[in-house]
Amino acid sequence: xxxxxxxxxxxxxxxxxxxxxxxxxxxxxxxxxxxxxxxxxxxxxxxxxxxxxxxxxxxxxxxxxxxxxxxxxxxxxxxxxxxxxxxxxxxxxxxxxxxxxxxxxxxxxxxxxxxxxxxxxxxxxxxxxxxxxxxxxxxxxxxxxxxxxxxxxxxxxxxxxxxxxxxx
Numbered sequence: 001x002x003x004x005x006x007x008x009x010x011x012x013x014x015x016x017x018x019x020x021x022x023x024x025x026x027x028x029x030x031x032x033x034x035x036x037x038x039x040x041x042x043x044x045x046x047x048x049x050x051x052x053x054x055x056x057x058x059x060x061x062x063x064x065x066x067x068x069x070x071x072x073x074x075x076x077x078x079x080x081x082x083x084x085x086x087x088x089x090x091x092x093x094x095x096x097x098x099x100x101x102x103x104x105x106x107x108x109x110x111x112x113x114x115x116x117x118x119x120x121x122x123x124x125x126x127x128x129x130x131x132x133x134x135x136x137x138x139x140x141x142x143x144x145x146x147x148x149x150x151x152x153x154x155x156x157x158x159x160x161x162x163x164x165x166x167x168x
Contacts (some may be wrong), residue, residue, distance in 0.1 A: 055084070066141060084155060088119050088120070100114075110130070
């Protein structure tokens, strides 16, 4: 291939790549990382907690932004006796850290985020498992949460057997 033909081909390739990035770039810029999703979740949680009696997790329409819809739909409106995201009925949150778990093996479409904070001076540690390939529209969503010997999945399971709510 002559040099001029190669130059034209490279120009076309660069133009195509530039056009693709220009069209796709804004969508990529809006996508949140797993840590950003959990951070945004806690910001929305704080707002929900301060504005009313319903924790974000059991407010289905709000929870769908962050959680897989099956969990958001099952827990929607079910009284569970405490707020799982704060691990208590009341909250005075300080010293919060949210970080990607560096020890978790890198898997495509799965991430683990560790959350640590004090609630009324007591340390609370939680682990969030996020998926993107199974989630709506391919965005990062919380698949499960591990906390103090329990999981969000266990709460969902209990919700199936206690549809009116539970406190134990």
